[in-house]
Every structure is written in structure tokens, then in C-alpha cells.
Amino acid sequence: MDDLFRAHAALLDAAVAAARDRGFWSAFPENPKAYPEGAAAAGAAAFEALVNRPFDLGGTADVPARQVGSEVSPFGPALGITYPARPADDLVDAAERALQAWAAAPVERRVGIALEILVRLNRESFLIAKAVEHTTGQAPAMAFQAGGPHAQDRGLEAVAYAYAEMSRVPGAVLWEKPMGRSSIRLDKDFHVVPRGVGLVIGCATFPTWNSYPALFADLATGNAVIVKPHPAAILPLAVTVRIGRQVLAEQGFDPDVLQLAPDTAEAPLAKDLATHRGVGIVDFTGSSAFGGWLRANVRDKLVFTEEAGVNTIVIASTDAFSAMCQNIAFSLSLYSGQMCTAPQTIFVPASGIATDEGHRSFGEVGSGIASAIDVLLSDPARAAAVLGAIQNPATLARIDAARGLGRIVRDSAALQVEGARTATPLLLAVAAEDEAAWLEERFGPIAFVVAVQDAQDAVARATRAAREKGAITAALYSTDAAEIERAIPAYARAGVALSVNLTGGIYVNQSAAFSDYHVSGANPAGNACLTDAAFVAGRFRVVCVRRPAAA
Amino acid sequence: MDDLFRAHAALLDAAVAAARDRGFWSAFPENPKAYPEGAAAAGAAAFEALVNRPFDLGGTADVPARQVGSEVSPFGPALGITYPARPADDLVDAAERALQAWAAAPVERRVGIALEILVRLNRESFLIAKAVEHTTGQAPAMAFQAGGPHAQDRGLEAVAYAYAEMSRVPGAVLWEKPMGRSSIRLDKDFHVVPRGVGLVIGCATFPTWNSYPALFADLATGNAVIVKPHPAAILPLAVTVRIGRQVLAEQGFDPDVLQLAPDTAEAPLAKDLATHRGVGIVDFTGSSAFGGWLRANVRDKLVFTEEAGVNTIVIASTDAFSAMCQNIAFSLSLYSGQMCTAPQTIFVPASGIATDEGHRSFGEVGSGIASAIDVLLSDPARAAAVLGAIQNPATLARIDAARGLGRIVRDSAALQVEGARTATPLLLAVAAEDEAAWLEERFGPIAFVVAVQDAQDAVARATRAAREKGAITAALYSTDAAEIERAIPAYARAGVALSVNLTGGIYVNQSAAFSDYHVSGANPAGNACLTDAAFVAGRFRVVCVRRPAAA
DSSP: OOHHHHHTHHHHHHHHHHHHHOSSOOSSOSOGGGSOTTHHHHHHHHHHHHTTSBOOOSSOOSOOOEEEOOOBOTTSOBOOOBEEEOOHHHHHHHHHHHHHHHHHSOHHHHHHHHHHHHHHHHHTHHHHHHHHHHHHOOOHHHHHHHHTHHHHHHHHHHHHHHHHHHHTSOSEEEEEEEETTEEEEEEEEEEEEEOSEEEEEOOSSOTTTTTHHHHHHHHHTTOEEEEEOOTTSOHHHHHHHHHHHHHHHHTTSOGGGEEEOOOOSSSOOHHHHHTOTTEEEEEEESOHHHHHHHHHHOOSSEEEEEOOOOOEEEESBOSOHHHHHHHHHHHHHGGGGOSTTOOOEEEEETTOEEETTEEEOHHHHHHHHHHHHHHHTSSHHHHHHHHOOOSOHHHHHHHHHHGGGSEEEEOOOOOOOTTOOOOOOEEEEEETTOHHHHTSOOOSSEEEEEEESSHHHHHHHHHHHHHHHOOSEEEEEOSOHHHHHHHHHHHHHTTOEEEESOOSSOOTTOOOTTTSOOOOSSBTTBSSOSSSHHHHHTTEEEEEEEEEOOO | OOHHHHHTHHHHHHHHHHHHHOSSOOSSOSOGGGSOTTHHHHHHHHHHHHTTSBOOOSSOOSOOOEEEOOOBOTTSOBOOOBEEEOOHHHHHHHHHHHHHHHHHSOHHHHHHHHHHHHHHHHHTHHHHHHHHHHHHOOOHHHHHHHHTHHHHHHHHHHHHHHHHHHHTSOSEEEEEEEETTEEEEEEEEEEEEEOSEEEEEOOSSOTTTTTHHHHHHHHHTTOEEEEEOOTTSOHHHHHHHHHHHHHHHHTTSOGGGEEEOOOOSSSOOHHHHHTOTTEEEEEEESOHHHHHHHHHHOOSSEEEEEOOOOOEEEESBOSOHHHHHHHHHHHHHGGGGOSTTOOOEEEEETTOBBOTTSOBOHHHHHHHHHHHHHHHTSSHHHHHHHHOOOSOHHHHHHHHHHGGGSEEEEOOOOOOOTTOOOOOOEEEEEETTOHHHHTSOOOSSEEEEEEESSHHHHHHHHHHHHHHHOOSEEEEEOSOHHHHHHHHHHHHHTTOEEEESOOSSOOTTOOOTTTSOOOOSSBTTBSSOSSSHHHHHTTEEEEEEEEEOOO
């Protein structure tokens, strides 16, 4: 039994059980106070020590590499960090060299190392939080949780799935077929064989949370991994890869089992890598444009994508109008709507809805949400903590362009935060016919209140939007139990996770590791679920060697 | 609990356990004597009752359909059976209508029905055997075993995998996240949602054995299924579909959950169906040409293929020369080499090999195999029972063309069987450089003995052939344990199942349900394994519905 596997056996067992049970479970505490005193300050100092110099990935051969990197914090400063960049062929060659010993290692050895990497990443959560904050624009608390422990939980979930699937393959069996008075006896050995090299293409908003499932699923199943970060969010994955390489090297493996492939917007690497004959698996999070390119052009490989979508809310009725408006206001505001799970399009009957506060007109529902946003963001410190910053300047331009798409219920504005790129939610009222407005993904703090006929019309439009444009989340508010039950099959067929009547401290945007299946793979928001058996089971193959058994 | 599910629960439990243990297990007896007296005669009579008339698929709406069908037995007679043929759009529309209730049915209900269909198929094994015999050219005993119980075992294996994967998804859980002194509580329901419509494209040589895994995996996971048989082997799948439709209708489902899509060589349907927007899954067994077309042209669907390959044998040394030659002779002769698992290319060191009978030269190894073929086929009745008939006239032409590719060690000849299209194995000796000869799949009773440098060269060529051209099986004969251990990783990397030193009544061609992983998906012989979790796990998706739990 491998040392690291034994050391982390309890963690793995708990993770496998949690992924099966799907109740609440978390391995890595989301509360910063659960970490040692001084860890936050040490993380901040470690971040400061990285800026304005070349990043050392560790263990790299002494090949002079081109340095790339021009990350700028959405909160202001340029990071001034550069990373060694290598051509696609060199990366794949190195991965294929490193792969041989890694693929041949026992499952337990690889899983033990993957778990050790996760535990070390957890220790560096404050450094990673800083790196996530200053690349994505996530506010500090969210950068810590989503970039650190939540992402680590998702990586662990992938290891748990991969281990469960691999451990279902027996190592060796005696196959004995009765043939009348005698029998035919074969010894069979089953070999778990990886696909080869996995490419993980990261995104700019959740560089760790969206990459860890693929990264750890690939590693655990014996593939070498090339991580191609978004040029705007390299640092979080560079820190991740460095830690992984350290563990791999300590354990006697070629660190090139895990490589970073930084590139630039001017000379992107993703297409070259994704179509490289040496790459067997491609995982991508990002735009539908590039996701579509991958789905069309990458042949004979496993391709997993998480792409864009139009997440919707249907408001049919509520017995908690204020709490509903507050809940929706928070969902629209959190990280300025830059989550793949953030709602964009809110359907409300044109004739208004019944609430615990009496009838509310269509206009009153919109203004109720707008007011709740105003209240939520009225305190500047809280506003900054909820909104964070805008990752990409293009999002500001998108807000500007969106203002003309409908009646402005609540306008977007910048926060008064020195140097930071910020914007509060823009809320527009539109007619159901204005599909050009509400039926296109408009990434960022842009939302629509859409006047529809009734609840049935709302559900029909919401589920059609999911089927045609993709959706990762949907929300429904209704006090009519029968209406909810009628709606559920339509959402299920549309492949979108549904949250019903959420109020209080839980939001449609939140996707919990070990419980929620993130992305369904059943609508255009992604071609795969990122947290199920199918996500890991194809990353390895099984080869049987059989021979006559000794009598 | 569903009645059929309960009725077949012991069968399912045993199948799930067997697929996990991977020792020998079979649900459906391969010995015809295990079946009721008179069953064989009844099956033959049922077959005779089908010939020379339109086939009634049962439960079809009274839409007048074009009749197609021109099957001719490789043993002589035209079957004279026609089948109702519908356009792709009509088939998909009907499937989508039937799908709604099927997808909404509980997992246990669908699994119970799938198991009932298998049990009924088993009762009709003698009819199916006749149908397989007179479309594929398999000899009667093989048509019974491979077309009947073995195929049913493979269908059952797929149901077992599908059930195991679906049952890992909990139906409903309480998610309770501690938040200091209080907690957030959500009720979560998980819905298993099928992809939609599955297309299963059958082949002419193993219409049931190669189609049942996909057919039953699709059905169990809630997809409607359109079975597109090869125009030369419609009947076995027509009988299958009819039985399935009977069970579906009896259980209150629209029989169009399972449809037959017969077509003709002149007006093929497969491309229209495979690219139809309503089809979500495509399973194909057949040529690399069409498999490649599917892989290139079918976008955003699950595509599983089993294609061509070059299966190899490496003879490095043996301590059982005669038994080895006999074993190989049988593997080359069985069903006239028309198995996807049949060996084609045999590597032998040019300097000969060490054997229990002393040194044997390259020429002596070839002539040893040739003599063993001659002995095996010396009795006409046995020859007919081993060889069966040649499914496709093109195979005879291929044999003729192959004669010029090398030195003829053993020539092919027809058996003296009135009306049947037959051919004994052609064995050619070629040089290692003659890759144009031995490195292309030549489907049918055509094999090459290739002179190579030594065992290491042989293994290198065999594994390269698997990597580049695909292979489902490989065999290795060696008395050197260290040589075998060195070779295994190369075969594993090439993704090909390896049989070592087989003699006696077990052959490299044989792939046992519940034990051998059929096709690896790790080389060009197929993009998927047909018997693992990955083969079923993506056929359904999971959608979560969550709402605040009652306090």
C-alpha cells in the first residue's frame, strides 16, 4: 500500500461516500477562520513575493523559454508576472515522456499523489485567493471560498469519482468455465490504461474551480495534464501546477506529468494543443464560440465543455415577496453576474403576481428586485464585497450596449473604488417578443424582467431557452404545488438544474460539490456533466491479459 | 416496486455482481440441450413461417409503409421476407412521441421491461439462431450460441451496467449545511433524464451480438431506440424488435419506444438517421470507412463505434507446438475468419522458433498451421460446422485478390456444400516489409505469416499495428516469462486485449460477457469499450430539483 494513499485514505473514503450520498459534505473548510492564525497574512505575503518577476514553475528542464504574461488585476495594478512559455509540440513531447511512468503506476499511488496535491493546495488557499482575486476580480471572500476550498472540494470530488470507477475494475481474476466434467481456466489481469495526455483549458472567471475537476480526473486516471490557462488568469493555475509538480517530483515522477501552457491573446495555443495528435482529452470552460469550434474540429478525442447559457427565473407567485426580491437581488449582484450559474432572464406575468403582500404588478415585481439591489449595495463596503470587480473590460462595453435593449428598471453604475473596474447590475424590462434581448447570453451584470402571459408561458419560455441556448441553472417561484410539479418534467427534459422558492442564505448561483451535478450535458450550456461517472469513466480504458491458469 | 423488476431481481443482482467480479458467469445457457424438448423444432418451424412473406413488426400504426428486404442466405435460398420501411423523419417523430412516457417511467420499470425482453428473446433462441444462420452464414451451432444466449448475455450485461450507474444516483436527499447555530436545509430530488433517441446500426455478421449492448443500454437508460439493421441481416433484429415491442405494448408503453428501420443498399438510411437533430446517441458496428464518416460528421452526440482492425499473433516460442497450431487453425477457420476478433497477421521470427518438438523454421511454423487447418477441415461435416458460409460475395473476391500478396502456404477453396458460399482459410507467407499486405484489414479467411527479426520485433510490429490500424484481440505465444512480462505494457498501451499461450478449447476470438472488456476504445478498432461504465454512463443525464426543506 502506498504511503500517501494510506495517509489520505480516510479523506478518500469520506469523499467517495459523500459523492454517493449527495448530502452536504465538504473536506476543505470554507471559513477562513478555520485556518491557522497568520495563514492569511502569509498568503498575502506570498502573493506579494510573486508579483513583478518571472514565475518559477519548478522542476523545468533548463531549456530557455520565452516568457509571457500580462495579467492586470481588475482591482487596478498590473501583476507584472511572466511565465515560461513553450510551443505545443514541446509540451506534448514532454507530457508523453512523463506519461510512461505515471500511466504504469498503480491506481493507489496516483490517487494518493492527487490527494496530497489537494491537501497542499488547501494549505495555500490564501495565496490562491489572492491570485484569484487579482485575476478574476472576485471579491476577497469569494476568491478565497470559490478559488480555494470549494475548488479543492471539486477536485477531490473528481478524484473520488475516478477512484470509484477504477476500483470497480478488478485487478486479477480466475475465469473458470465449466465444460461438463472439466473446465477451462484462465487467469485474467485487467490493466487500467489512460488515454494519454489531457488538455485542460481554463477560464478567466473561475480558473481553479472550473479546472480542478478535469485536472484531477485526468491525473488520477493516469493521464499527463497540460493546463492552458486563460491569458488573463494564469497565476491561480500557475500556483496550482507548481504545487502539483513539487509533489510529483518528491514522489519520484517527472514533474512534466503536470505542465502549464501559458499563452497570449495574440498567439493563442489552445487550438494547436487541442488538435495535437498526442492529446487524447480536452476539457474546456469558456465561450460557446470556442466550445463550438472544439466540438466541430476536435475529432476522435474526449471533449468536455462548459459553455454559455441563458439562466432564467420564473416568478409565478410567492408567499415571501421581500425575501424573494432580496434573494434574487443577491444572485444578480454576486460577482457582478459573472458566474456561469447567475440568472439573467426573469419571467413575470404581465398581469402581475399574487404575493404575501397582496397583488404585485409586473412593474412592481421589477422595482421590488431593483430596490432590493439598491438596499443590498447601499453600504459601499458590502457592495464591494458582493460585486467584486469586472474581469473583462468588454463586459463594461456590453452593459453600455445593453441599455438600449429595454426600459431601464435599474441602471448600472460604477462603485467608487479607486482603480477597480466595477459595475452594479443593470435591470431592464422587456416584452416577451424581444427575444433578441433576453434570449442571448449577456455575460455580466445584465438582467431582464420579461413580461409573459402567465406561469405556463413563463415555464415554456424558460425551458425552451435552456434547450436552445443552454442553461446551467433555473429558478422558479410559485406557491402552487401542482404548478411546480407540472413544471419539473419540462425543466428535467431541458437538462437544467432547478431551484424552487429559494430565500435566505442559499442562492440559485451556488453549486455544491458532492451534491449538485454541475452542468447536465443535456443542453447547449455544456456537452457534459462535470461531476458524474461519465465525466471520469472514459478517461481510462481497460485492457485484459488472459492466459491459461495453472491446473 | 414494479412487477417485472421484482420478477427478474435475482437475475439482475447476479448480473450486476458478475459484471463486477468478472469471473465466468452466464445467464443464458449456451448448450442447446438446456432448452425444452421441441424448442429447436419449434424455432425452425417459426423461421419457416416467416419466409416468403411480409414481416409483421407488431403494434405499428396503420400507415401504409414501403416494403423492403432482399436477404439471401449465404447457404443459398433467398429469404423472401419484406419489412415495412419508413423515412427517417417519421421514425424519429414516432420515437420522440413514444419517448415521453418511457423517459418518465421509473428506472426499475424500464429495467424490468428490458430484462423481460431478454428472457423472451432467450425463449426464441432457436428462431433467432435460424435467422442469424441464414443472414450471416454462421454455422447452426455458432448461430445459436453467438446469436442467441451469448448475445442475450451481452444485452443483460449492458442492462446491469446501466442499472448500476443509474442506481448510484440517489432519488432524493436532504442537504443540510451547518451555518453556525443554524443550518440551511434543502430537499433535493435527482432525476435521471435520457439523451432522447438512440440509433443502433447493426452489422451483417453479428446482428444481435453486436447490437444488443447498445440497444439494451439505451432502453434501460430511458432512450427510445431505432434499430437500423444491415440490409443483408435484417431478420434477426426484426425478430428482436418485434419481441421488444410486444413486451412494451403489454406493459402499456407505445411500442415505438423500439423501432426497426430497415433500408436498402440503394437507399441507405444510416446517414440521415445519424445526423438527424432528434437523435442523441449513435452506436455503430461495421467498416472503418463508415465509422470514420460517423466520427467526422456526427456532432454533439454520443457516438460509439466498433470498426475494423488488424488482429495479430506473435509466435516467439512454444512448449506445445501441435496444440498451438491446432488452436490457431481453429481461430483462423471459425466462421471463416469473419469475426471482429479473428486473427489475421501472424509474426514468426525468420530464423524460426524453439518448440517442444525442437527447432521449427519459419516455413515449418507456417506449414504446421496450414496442416492443422487441413486436419481440422478434413471431415466435411466438421468443416461446414466450423467455417459456416461467407456472408458477403465481396469476401470471395477479396480472397482471390489476396492470393497475389505473398507465397501461398495454404490455398483457400470452397467446400462442397450445395448452394452455399464457402471458403477455407488462405494462408500467405510474406516479408515484414510487405506492410501493404499484412497491415491492412482483409476481412474474411485471409491470414499472413510474416517473417520478422525476433520476438521483440514481432511485439513491436504487432502493437504498432494495433495502435495505427486498430485491433480488438492479440495473441502471444512464448515460453519466456520475462519476455511475456515485457510485452504486456506494450499491448496495454496499444489498447488491445492479449491472450497468452492459448491451447485447447479456448480461442483468441472468444470474448466472454461479464468478463472480457470487448473493444478497448484505445485504438482505431473502436472509439469505445462496449462493456464498461463509460459505455452506459453518458446515455443518461441527471437533473437536480432543490427547494427549501420543511423545518
